[in-house]
Amino acid sequence: MEVFKYPAKEQWPELLKRPQTDQEELRQKVVQIINNVKTQGDQTLIQFARHYDKVELDSVTVSEEEWAQASDSLSLKLKEAIDVARSNIEKFHRSQKPIENYIETSPGVWCWRKAVPIEKVGLYIPGGTAPLISTFLMLAVPASLAGCREIVVCTPPNKEASVHPAILHIARSLGITKVFKAGGAQAIAAMAYGTESIPSVYKIFGPGNRFVTMAKQLVSMDGVGIDLPAGPSEVTVIADHTANADFIAADLLSQAEHGIDSQVMLILTDETLISKVQQALEQQLQTLPRAKTARLAFQNSRIFLVENSAQAIELSNAYAPEHLIIVTEDAEELAEKVVNAGSVFIGPWTPEAAGDYASGTNHTLPTHGYAFSYSGVSLESFMKVISFQKISESGLRAIGRAIMELAEAEGLEAHRRAVTIRLDKISKLLAKDNKNGEGNDV
Ligand SMILES: NC(=O)c1ccc[n+]([C@@H]2O[C@H](COP(=O)([O-])OP(=O)(O)OC[C@H]3O[C@@H](n4cnc5c(N)ncnc54)[C@H](O)[C@@H]3O)[C@@H](O)[C@H]2O)c1
Ligand SMILES: N[C@H](CO)Cc1c[nH]c[nH+]1
Ligand SMILES: [Zn+2]
Numbered sequence: 056m057e058v059f060k061y062p063a064k065e066q067w068p069e070l071l072k073r074p075q076t077d078q079e080e081l082r083q084k085v086v087q088i089i090n091n092v093k094t095q096g097d098q099t100l101i102q103f104a105r106h107y108d109k110v111e112l113d114s115v116t117v118s119e120e121e122w123a124q125a126s127d128s129l130s131l132k133l134k135e136a137i138d139v140a141r142s143n144i145e146k147f148h149r150s151q152k153p154i155e156n157y158i159e160t161s162p163g164v165w166c167w168r169k170a171v172p173i174e175k176v177g178l179y180i181p182g183g184t185a186p187l188i189s190t191f192l193m194l195a196v197p198a199s200l201a202g203c204r205e206i207v208v209c210t211p212p213n214k215e216a217s218v219h220p221a222i223l224h225i226a227r228s229l230g231i232t233k234v235f236k237a238g239g240a241q242a243i244a245a246m247a248y249g250t251e252s253i254p255s256v257y258k259i260f261g262p263g264n265r266f267v268t269m270a271k272q273l274v275s276m277d278g279v280g281i282d283l284p285a286g287p288s289e290v291t292v293i294a295d296h297t298a299n300a301d302f303i304a305a306d307l308l309s310q311a312e313h314g315i316d317s318q319v320m321l322i323l324t325d326e327t328l329i330s331k332v333q334q335a336l337e338q339q340l341q342t343l344p345r346a347k348t349a350r351l352a353f354q355n356s357r358i359f360l361v362e363n364s365a366q367a368i369e370l371s372n373a374y375a376p377e378h379l380i381i382v383t384e385d386a387e388e389l390a391e392k393v394v395n396a397g398s399v400f401i402g403p404w405t406p407e408a409a410g411d412y413a414s415g416t417n418h419t420l421p422t423h424g425y426a427f428s429y430s431g432v433s434l435e436s437f438m439k440v441i442s443f444q445k446i447s448e449s450g451l452r453a454i455g456r457a458i459m460e461l462a463e464a465e466g467l468e469a470h471r472r473a474v475t476i477r478l479d480k481i482s483k484l485l486a487k488d489n490k491n492g493e494g495n496d497v
């Protein structure tokens with residue numbers, strides 16, 4: 056990892072750049088894949104599985120036998136780990152249930168919102184280099200809690216031309232039956248437009264590589280909802296003299312091992328940590344199975360030495376990392392100053408891996424600078440909030456003038472008349488009541 060000592064602010068934009076890819080070339084490739092799926096459906100999925108996943112599929116559907124064997128093939132330890140993670144994810148996401156506020160904005164004018172589940176959702180579970188069982192929990196648990204009626208799942212087939220049994224085990228426990236063997240951009244297209252086997256959905260969720268992320272962005276232009284651009288993983292660590300170099304190295308490696316396009320950043324206020332972390336990284340890489348991938352990811356990654364924690368947080372906010380770990384004396388205070396990040400991990404005992412798997416927060420998070428404007432997946436992501444209003448006659452009289460004035464200013468006469476026609480009617484009714492001696496307000 057290249058080291059930058061006290062970089063001047065003008066250099067920050069260049070130093071904080073994400074790994075670049077030729078977006079136009081990528082877009083053209085993905086458009087082609089999407090078009091193939093639109094015209095040839097399942098056949099394209101089977102062809103791409105042969106080409107990219109190196110497996111021969113008869114069908115993209117999971118067989119009865121695969122479903123039946125899934126749970127038995129898992130160890131008890133893995134099942135227990137899944138239960139712990141699921142329980143915490145459920146607790147945290149259940150607490151996100153939107154509150155329905157019933158507000159009287161003016162006398163007689165009532166406004167409220169109601170959250171309803173999105174009826175049909177598609178979950179993409181990455182599986183190119185690792186079967187992300189945890190991503191399935193992160194998406195399927197809130198989708199179920201939200202009450203989505205139809206949950207469609209796509210994940211690349213593994214070497215056995217099947218789906219990881221843990222995914223099937225979790226699916227069964229949540230009552231999800233529509234799991235398909237399809238990966239990459241073609242899976243996104245299948246869930247957006249439908250194929251013979253895969254139903255189309257209203258909104259697609261899930262992280263993935265650049266092909267998946269580009270496909271989500273392209274189908275979103277065609278009216279299909281997407282959660283967020285959740286691409287190659289990132290972590291930034293802010294550390295001072297109190298931090299443990301071995302812990303820092305482990306956390307940096309945990310994201311670098313995801314893929315060669317991952318990016319990890321280390322911001323230090325203590326110069327002596329630079330060599331300590333570098334040594335720890337080298338030592339841990341010796342026994343890391345995915346060391347080759349991590350080393351390549353380090354080519355995109357950087358170490359910054361800054362003067363104090365205020366500068367550290369400013370630099371991190373200017374980068375907007377997917378994950379931010381803060382291990383400084385004033386970690387909680389610094390965490391208060393975070394304005395751009397997907398998820399924050401405070402103190403030495405909070406590894407980023409905890410959020411990846413089992414603390415309860417969602418790990419589907421914005422990358423590539425999207426944390427400037429996007430949040431990670433939550434329970435609300437699986438819901439739409441519909442606004443309602445009800446106005447009484449007196450309520451319309453109270454706000455009618457404002458509506459008419461604004462409509463007139465916009466030159467939209469029909470809008471103005473939609474109010475005048477009612478106010479005229481109210482006036483006539485009032486006049487009639489007065490004549491009859493009742494004089495009630497309406
Ligand atoms: N941001 C987040 O919240 C988050 C969460 C988990 C994982 N991730 C990221 O998700 C990514 C997962 O990537 P992955 O590759 O392991 O799995 P993936 O499932 O996203 O992609 C694998 C599929 O990509 C397609 N593909 C591979 N090479 C291709 C090519 N040259 N042209 C067209 N299509 C091709 C194949 O169909 C393959 O099945 C990683 O970058 C990881 O960091 C992000
Ligand atoms: N760190 C990834 C999100 O960027 C999520 C993940 C899944 N499994 C392990 N990690
Ligand atoms: Zn991870």
